[in-house]
Amino acid sequence: MNWPDPSESYTTLGDGRVATAVECPNTLDALQDAVRRRVAEGLAIYAQGGRTSLDYGGTPLRPGVAVDMTALNRVIDYPAADMTITVESGITLGEIARTLDAEGQRLEIDAPQPDHATIGGVYATNSTGPRRYGSGRPRDQIIGVGFVTADGNVVKGGGRVVKNVAGYDFPKLLTGSLGTLGIISHLTLKVKPKPETSAIVCVGYDSIDVVAHDLARLNTSSTRPVAIELLNVPAAKRTLTEANRSLWTIVLAFEDNAASVAWQIDRIAVELSGTVQSVVQGQAIEPIRVALRDLPTANFGSVSIVANVRYSDVPVLAATVDPGLWTFQSHAGNGVIRLHSLVDDSATIEADVHRLRSSVEPSGGNLIVARCPADRKPSVGVWGSSRPDWVWSEKVKAALDPSGVMNPGRFVGKI
Amino acid sequence: MPATVAPAKMADRSVGERLLAALTEAVGEENLLSRRDELIVYECDGYVIEKNVPDVVVFPTSREQLIAVVKVCHEAKVPFVPRGAGTSLAGGTLAVGGGVMISLTRMKRILEINIRDRYAVVEPGVVNVWLTRALAGTGFHYAPDPSSQGACTLGGNVATNSGGPHTLKYGVTVNHVRGLELVLPDGSTVETGGIAEDAPGYDLTGLIVGHEGTFGIVSKIIVNLARDPEAGRTFLGVFDSVDDATATVSGIIAAGIVPAALEMLDNLMIRAIEEAFGFGFPTEAGAVLIIEIDGLEAGLDPDSHAIAEIVRSNGGEVRKSIAWRTRKEPEYVAIWKSRKSAFGAIGRLSPTFCTQDGVVPRTKLPQILRFIMAVGERHGLRIANVFHAGDGNIHPILLFDERDPEQVRRVLIASHEILDECINLGGSVTGEHGIGVEKMEFMPKLFSPEDLAAMVAIRNTFNPDGRCSPSKMLPMGGGCIEKKNPGHHASA
Numbered sequence: 009m010n011w012p013d014p015s016e017s018y019t020t021l022g023d024g025r026v027a028t029a030v031e032c033p034n035t036l037d038a039l040q041d042a043v044r045r046r047v048a049e050g051l052a053i054y055a056q057g058g059r060t061s062l063d064y065g066g067t068p069l070r071p072g073v074a075v076d077m078t079a080l081n082r083v084i085d086y087p088a089a090d091m092t093i094t095v096e097s098g099i100t101l102g103e104i105a106r107t108l109d110a111e112g113q114r115l116e117i118d119a120p121q122p123d124h125a126t127i128g129g130v131y132a133t134n135s136t137g138p139r140r141y142g143s144g145r146p147r148d149q150i151i152g153v154g155f156v157t158a159d160g161n162v163v164k165g166g167g168r169v170v171k172n173v174a175g176y177d178f179p180k181l182l183t184g185s186l187g188t189l190g191i192i193s194h195l196t197l198k199v200k201p202k203p204e205t206s207a208i209v210c211v212g213y214d215s216i217d218v219v220a221h222d223l224a225r226l227n228t229s230s231t232r233p234v235a236i237e238l239l240n241v242p243a244a245k246r247t248l249t250e251a252n253r254s255l256w257t258i259v260l261a262f263e264d265n266a267a268s269v270a271w272q273i274d275r276i277a278v279e280l281s282g283t284v285q286s287v288v289q290g291q292a293i294e295p296i297r298v299a300l301r302d303l304p305t306a307n308f309g310s311v312s313i314v315a316n317v318r319y320s321d322v323p324v325l326a327a328t329v330d331p332g333l334w335t336f337q338s339h340a341g342n343g344v345i346r347l348h349s350l351v352d353d354s355a356t357i358e359a360d361v362h363r364l365r366s367s368v369e370p371s372g373g374n375l376i377v378a379r380c381p382a383d384r385k386p387s388v389g390v391w392g393s394s395r396p397d398w399v400w401s402e403k404v405k406a407a408l409d410p411s412g413v414m415n416p417g418r419f420v421g422k423i
Numbered sequence: 424m425p426a427t428v429a430p431a432k433m434a435d436r437s438v439g440e441r442l443l444a445a446l447t448e449a450v451g452e453e454n455l456l457s458r459r460d461e462l463i464v465y466e467c468d469g470y471v472i473e474k475n476v477p478d479v480v481v482f483p484t485s486r487e488q489l490i491a492v493v494k495v496c497h498e499a500k501v502p503f504v505p506r507g508a509g510t511s512l513a514g515g516t517l518a519v520g521g522g523v524m525i526s527l528t529r530m531k532r533i534l535e536i537n538i539r540d541r542y543a544v545v546e547p548g549v550v551n552v553w554l555t556r557a558l559a560g561t562g563f564h565y566a567p568d569p570s571s572q573g574a575c576t577l578g579g580n581v582a583t584n585s586g587g588p589h590t591l592k593y594g595v596t597v598n599h600v601r602g603l604e605l606v607l608p609d610g611s612t613v614e615t616g617g618i619a620e621d622a623p624g625y626d627l628t629g630l631i632v633g634h635e636g637t638f639g640i641v642s643k644i645i646v647n648l649a650r651d652p653e654a655g656r657t658f659l660g661v662f663d664s665v666d667d668a669t670a671t672v673s674g675i676i677a678a679g680i681v682p683a684a685l686e687m688l689d690n691l692m693i694r695a696i697e698e699a700f701g702f703g704f705p706t707e708a709g710a711v712l713i714i715e716i717d718g719l720e721a722g723l724d725p726d727s728h729a730i731a732e733i734v735r736s737n738g739g740e741v742r743k744s745i746a747w748r749t750r751k752e753p754e755y756v757a758i759w760k761s762r763k764s765a766f767g768a769i770g771r772l773s774p775t776f777c778t779q780d781g782v783v784p785r786t787k788l789p790q791i792l793r794f795i796m797a798v799g800e801r802h803g804l805r806i807a808n809v810f811h812a813g814d815g816n817i818h819p820i821l822l823f824d825e826r827d828p829e830q831v832r833r834v835l836i837a838s839h840e841i842l843d844e845c846i847n848l849g850g851s852v853t854g855e856h857g858i859g860v861e862k863m864e865f866m867p868k869l870f871s872p873e874d875l876a877a878m879v880a881i882r883n884t885f886n887p888d889g890r891c892s893p894s895k896m897l898p899m900g901g902g903c904i905e906k907k908n909p910g911h912h913a914s915a
Contacts, residue, residue, distance in 0.1 A: 089673050090784040090815070091681075112679055134621065145620070147629055148598050161873040169782045170591075171814040171854040173584045173633050174862070174869050175896075176878050177597060180629025184621075201679030227539060228562050230653060232719060268722025316619040320539045342620055343540075373619045391623045397615045400885075401624040407880040420624045 009050055009071045019074050021054045022062035023382035027074035034079035036154075036162065036193055043191070044160035046073045052413050053158070055191040057129030058100060060121045060305055063379050064133055065186055066390050069417025075191060077128055083107055084194060085168070092151065094168055094196040097128025113199045116143035118297075120305040128192045134184030137301045138261065141341035142234025143200075150179040152196030155189065158413045168196045181404070187415035188423050189408045203263035207273055207289040208296050211282035212254030219256050220323035222280045223340055226260075227319070229279055231272040233341070235261035237300055238322060240329065240336035242350060246306065247299035247337075251286050256326070258282060258340070259300065261293070303337050309349035311357050311380040311388075315364060317373035319343045325368065333360060343373075354381070358388050369393055391420045439478070442499045446481050446523065449491035454482040454529065465506070465524050470514040470861050477504070477518035482529045486546075486604070486612075486642045489530065493640065493891075494610030496523050502893045505640045507548065507579030510571040512778065513859025515583060515635050519894040525640060527578050533557055534643070541648045542601055542618055547578020547641050554646070559751075563648040566593040569855070570763040581641050584633030586855035588684045588762065591813035592717075593649065595855070597632040604643035605631055608891040618645060630881070635857050636892035638885035652717035655683065656727050657755060659743035660712040660734040661705050665689055665808075667738045668710035669788040672812045674733040675714065676785065680726050684715040685813030686762055689792075691772070692807040692820070699768035702761040705742065712739075712812065713762055720748075765809040766820070773805070773822035779838055781845035782854040785815040794844050795819050802833040816854035817845075843868070858896045866898050 009028075017026035028051060033039035043053055052072025056062070077098035084094040088111035095104060101115070101122035108114050118137035119130045129135070131146055131153075143149075152166035155178075165178020182192055213219045219238065226236055237259040239247065244257045258280075262272045269289070277284045288296065304314075317325055322340045329336050333356065334347040347364075349357045365375040369392060377390045398421040405412070405423045416423075447455055456462055457479045466474040478501075483489040496503040502522035509516055518524050530546040533554060537543070538561050543554060551572035554565045569575055569587040579585070581603070586595045593599075602616030616628035631638055662668040668687055675682060688696065688704075688711050697704045704711055712734075716726050731741050747755045769776050783791045792808065795817075799806040805822040821837055823830040842852045842865060852858075852865040866875060879897055883889075 087784060087786055089676055089786045091676060092784070144594070144598065147626060148594060157873075157877070162871075163877040164870065164874045165878075167849075167851050167869070169784055169815055169850045169854075171586055171595065171782055171811070171816045172851040173586075173595075173855055173857055174851050174853050175858070175866065175874070176881055177584070177629055177633050178877070180597065180626045180632075181881075183626055183629070185625055189625075200681060224539060227541070230719075232650065232653075264719065265722045265725050267725065268719045271719065271721035314621075316621045318540045318618055344620065368619075372617045374622055376623055395622060395624060397613050397622075397627055398624050400613055400615070400627055403884045404625055404627070404630070404881060407884045408877060 011071050020062060021068045021072070021074060022064070023067040023385070025068045027054065028071050030074045030076055032076045032079050036080070039075070039080065039156055039191065039193060040160040040162065042075060043156050043158065047158055047160070047413050052416050053191070054415055055128070055132070055187040057098060057126030058121065058124035060125050061129065061133050061135070065418035067382050067385055067417055077126060077191065080193065088113060091199050092168060092170060092196055093199055094152070094194060095127055096194050097192045098126050101125050101127060101130060108199055112202050114202050115197060115199055116149055117146055118301050120302045127195060131183050131192055131195060132185065132187050137304070138235035138237050138339055140339060141236050142232070142263070147180050147183045149198050150183060150195055151198060153179040153182050153192060154194045155182055155192045157190040158409045158411060162193060163190065166196065170198055186419045188405060188419045190414060204265040205269050205290055206293055207262045207269050207287060208293045209260045209262070209273060209276055209284060210248060210252045210286045211258045211260070211280055212252060212285045213256040213258070213282045214254060216256060216323050216327045218281050219258065219326070222258060222282050223323060224320070225279055226341070229276065231262065231276050231279070233260040234263045235259070236339070236341035238326065238336070238338040238340040240326070240331045242331055243303065243335040243337045246335065247303055248296060249286070254283070254285070259296070261297070300337070304346050306348060310352060310354065311349040311361065312378045313347045313361060313364070313375060314378050315345040315368050315373060315375040317343045317345065317368050318371065321368070321371065321373065325364070328367065330360070333357065354384060358384065361388055365392055394421065442495065442501060443479060445495040445499070446479060446492060449495055450481050450483050450488050454484060456480040465518070468506070468509040468511040468514060468516045470512050470517070470859060473514055473517055473860055475518050475521060477524035478521045480524040480526055482526045484529045486530070489525065489640065489642055490606055490610050490612065492523070492525055493606050493608065496890065497609045500890070502890045504892050505578070505582070505636045507576035507582070508550070508574045510575045511579060511583060511859060512780065512856040513853065513861040515857050515859035515895060517860050519860065527576060527640070530642070538563060538648070540618060543646050543648060545577050545644050545646065547576060547581070547644060549577050551575050551577055551580060558648065562651050564651055565646055566599050566649045567596045570766070577644055577646070578641050581632050581644055582634065582636050583855070583857040586811070586814070586816070588686050588811060591685055591811070592681050592683045597629055599647045599649070600628055600632050600644060601647055602645035603628050603631055603641050605639045606642050607639040608886050608888065612642065616645065635859065635896045637882050637896050639891055652683070653748070654720040654723060655715060655717035655747050656723055657745040657747065657758060658714040658730060658734070658741050659758065660714055660739045661708045661742045662710045662712070662737070662739040664709040665792050666789055668712050669792065669812065671712060671734055671737045671739060672788065673786060674737060675730060678729050678733060680716065680729060682714055682813060683717040684713065685811070686713040687711070687808070687810055687812040688762070688765065689808040691805065692765060692809045695768040695772050695807065696761050696765055698771055700761045700764065702757055703743070704761070713758060762809070769807060769820055769822070772807070773824070775823055775825040777821045777823070777834055777838060779817070779819045779821070779841055780853050780856040781817050781842050781850060783815045783817065783845050783848045783850035785813065787848040787850070788812060788815060791817060791844060791848060795841055798837045798840050802837045804833055804837055811854070814854065815850065860895060863896065863898050
C-alpha cells in the first residue's frame with residue numbers, strides 16, 4: 009500500500025504524511041469496529057485528539073488511517089465527593105475544567121492549549137506544564153485506563169478508586185506511550201479542590217550563578233511554590249510584561265488559602281538573592297499563567313526541544329544556551345528544559361542540538377526533539393541515544409501490538 | 424503461557440546437591456539456609472492460610488550475588504521467589520511449589536542521598552523507616568509510610584505498591600519511585616527511569632512497581648524525596664456512630680480540604696487499642712477519626728476551624744487537637760503509634776483474626792460499613808474496623824478461633840461477601856496489600872478476559888518461563904485454589 013498524495017487528502021498525520029481515510033467514532037463500539045476493520049485492511053492506526061502535537065515523535069512509518077477521537081468526548085462519571093472523574097479520551101482539558109469548576113475542583117494538569125488538547129492526547133504524549141512541580145506529573149493523577157488494542161479489544165487497568173493495587177499498572181504504562189500500545193478510550197483521574205487564591209512572583213537576575221544559588225535555596229525554602237520557572241530574555245518577552253527584562257527571570261507560583269499565600273510572598277522576598285520585580289495575585293495572574301502554560305507548544309521557529317536533567321544541572325545547562333538562538337523555559341524544580349529555535353539556520357541549530365544532547369546524556373539526562381522539519385528528523389534524532397531499557401519497551405510493544413500497527417514509526421527504538 | 428510451573432527439582436538428589444553447591448558458591452555458606460528446622464520460618468508471610476517451605480533460602484548481600492543466584496536458578500530451571508521482611512498480607516512471598524527463596528534483607532545499604540536533586544538510591548532490603556531516620560534533619564522525607572514501616576522493606580514496598588495512612592495527600596509508592604534496576608528471571612538486568620524525569624520510552628518503572636515479584640527481582644531503587652511539611656494539626660474526632668464519622672469525612676472533602684491523613688476506628692477497635700496503649704481514646708465512642716492536615720503554619724488555622732466545625736455539625740467532638748512542627752513530638756508519636764499498632768492490639772480480643780483489604784469509592788463508606796456489620800451479624804462474627812477513610816480503603820478485621828472449623832468456614836464466607844460487595848460498589852479487592860496468592864480468584868471479577876490476557880502477555884514478556892514468583896497475582900487457569908483456612912494477619 010502506498011501513501012496517498014498530500015494534495016488529495018487534507019488530513020495530515022504529521023510530518024507531511026497524510027491519512028488514507030479518517031474514522032470519527034462516537035461510541036466505544038464504533039472505535040473498536042473501526043480499528044478491527046482498518047487493521048484487517050492492512051492499514052496502520054494513527055489516533056488523533058486535538059491535533060496540537062501531530063509532529064511530535066518520529067515520522068509515520070506506513071500508510072494508515074487517522075482515528076479522530078474528538079467525538080468520544082463525554083464525562084462518564086463525576087462523583088465530586090470522591091474527587092475522581094471518569095471521561096472519554098476525546099474530551100478537551102477545557103471541557104473537563106468547566107465540568108470540575110462547577111464543584112470547585114480542578115484537574116492538576118496544566119498542559120498547553122486546553123481548549124484544543126484532549127485528555128487522551130495529553131496522556132499519550134505525557135504533556136505537562138509548570139504546575140507539575142507542585143502537583144506531580146500526569147502519571148500521578150491517573151488511576152484507571154481503558155484502551156483499544158490492535159485486535160479491537162478494550163483492555164482496562166486500574167479502576168475508579170483512588171487506591172487500588174489489583175493487577176499491573178496499565179494506567180502508568182499507557183501514560184506517554186504515544187498511541188503505540190493502543191488508543192486510550194477512557195481514563196479515570198484524581199481531581200483536587202481549587203485553591204482559594206494564587207500569586208505569581210517574578211524575580212530578576214543578571215548572573216546565572218545567582219540563579220543557581222537561588223534555585224538551590226528554593227529547594228529548601230520555607231515557602232512551598234507550586235511552580236518554579238526559569239526564563240531567558242526571549243522567553244520572558246513572550247510571557248511576561250515589560251517590567252521583567254533581566255538576563256534571567258525566575259517565576260514562582262503560589263497557591264493556597266489567602267493567609268498562606270500572603271505569608272509566602274513576604275517570605276520569598278527575604279529568602280532569595282534576586283530582585284523581586286513583580287507580584288501579581290488573584291485573577292491578575294491569568295495572562296502570565298496562560299503564557300507560561302502555552303509556551304511549550306508555541307509554534308515559532310522550526311525546532312523545539314525538551315531536555316530532562318538533574319535539577320541542579322538546570323543552571324549549568326542554561327549558562328550554555330545562546331539567547332540569540334533559543335528561547336529558554338525551564339520547569340526548574342523538575343529539571344525540564346524547553347527550547348524553541350529563534351533562527352532559521354538549520355545547520356547551526358542542528359549542531360547546537362547535538363552539542364546540548366552530548367552535554368546532558370552522559371549524566372543521565374535526555375534530550376528529545378519535540379518538533380523539527382520532517383526531513384531533518386533522521387539526522388537530528390528525535391528521541392536521542394538509545395537507552396538500555398528500550399529493548400524492554402520494544403518487547404512490551406510486541407506483547408500488546410505484535411503486528412506493529414499502532415502509530416508505527418513514532419516512538420523510541422523500533423516502536 | 425505456561426499454565427503451571429514444573430515442580431522444583433530439588434527432590435532429585437543430584438540436581439539438589441548441584442544446585443545447593445552452586446548457590447553456596449554464589450552467596451557463601453553464611454548466607455544460605457537449607458535445614459528444615461531453619462526453613463520453617465519462611466513457610467509463609469503475613470498471610471498464613473497457605474504455607475509451603477522453600478527448599479533453600481539464600482541471602483545475597485550485593486547485587487552481584489543476587490544476579491549470580493538468579494542465574495543459578497535459571498540454569499537449573501528451578502522456581503524462585505523474592506522476599507523482603509515477610510510482612511506481606513496476601514501470600515506474595517509464598518514459595519509456591521518450593522524452590523529457592525531469595526531474601527533481600529541483607530541488601531540493606533542506602534547507596535546515596537542527594538538533597539539538592541531530591542532523591543535517594545537504596546538497595547531493596549532497606550527498611551522503610553531506616554530511610555526516614557537517615558533523612559531526619561534534612562527537611563526531606565520518603566512519603567509512603569505503611570503501618571508496618573518499622574519492618575517492611577522498600578523492595579517489598581515496590582513489589583506491592585504499598586500505601587499507608589498518608590497516601591490521601593501524598594500518593595502511594597509508585598508516585599515516589601523515579602527509577603529501578605530489575606534483575607530479570609534469566610539473570611540479566613535492566614535499569615528503568617533514572618534521576619532525571621521523563622526518560623524517553625514507556626514508563627517501565629510505573630509498570631514494574633506493583634508487579635508482586637512476577638517480572639523479576641528489583642535490585643536497586645531510586646526514590647523521590649519529599650519536603651517535610653512545615654507544620655501540622657492532628658485532631659481526634661469522637662462520634663456516637665460510624666455514620667456520623669463517615670458523614671464528617673465527606674464533609675471535610677466537600678469543604679475543599681485535602682487532609683494529609685483521615686483514619687477511622689470503630690468501637691471494637693477503639694477498645695482494643697485503648698486496652699493496649701491507654702492513649703486516651705474514649706471507649707464509649709461509636710467511632711473516632713484521626714484527622715491530620717499539614718502545610719505552612721501561616722495557612723493552617725482556617726482549615727483547622729473548618730474541620731472543627733464540620734466535626735461538630737455531624738454530632739462529633741474534637742477531643743484532642745495536636746499542633747506540631749515535626750512528626751517527632753510525643754503526643755503526635757503517641758497517636759500514630761496507637762493507630763499503626765491497631766493490629767497488634769487486636770490480638771488481645773481474639774486468638775486469631777483475618778484482616779481484609781478492600782476499597783470502595785469514599786462516598787460508599789457508609790454502605791460498605793453497614794454491609795460489614797450485617798455480615799458480622801449474619802455469620803455470628805465480631806468484626807473490628809480500622810481504615811484509611813479518606814481513600815475509601817477499608818480493613819475489616821474478622822475475629823475468630825481457628826480451632827473451631829465452623830468459625831473458620833464462616834470467616835471465609837464473610838470475607839468473600841465483603842470483597843464482592845466492594846466490587847459491587849465500584850471498588851477493588853486490594854488497596855495496598857496486593858493480590859498475591861490470596862486474591863487471585865477475584866481477578867476475573869475485577870477484570871475482563873481481555874484485560875487479564877494483556878496482563879499475562881506482559882508477565883510472560885518479562886518472565887517467559889514463569890519461574891520467578893510462580894502462581895502469583897494472575898489466575899493460571901484450571902479453577903481457583905480452594906481455601907480451607909483464613910489467615911491471621913499482622914498489620915496494614
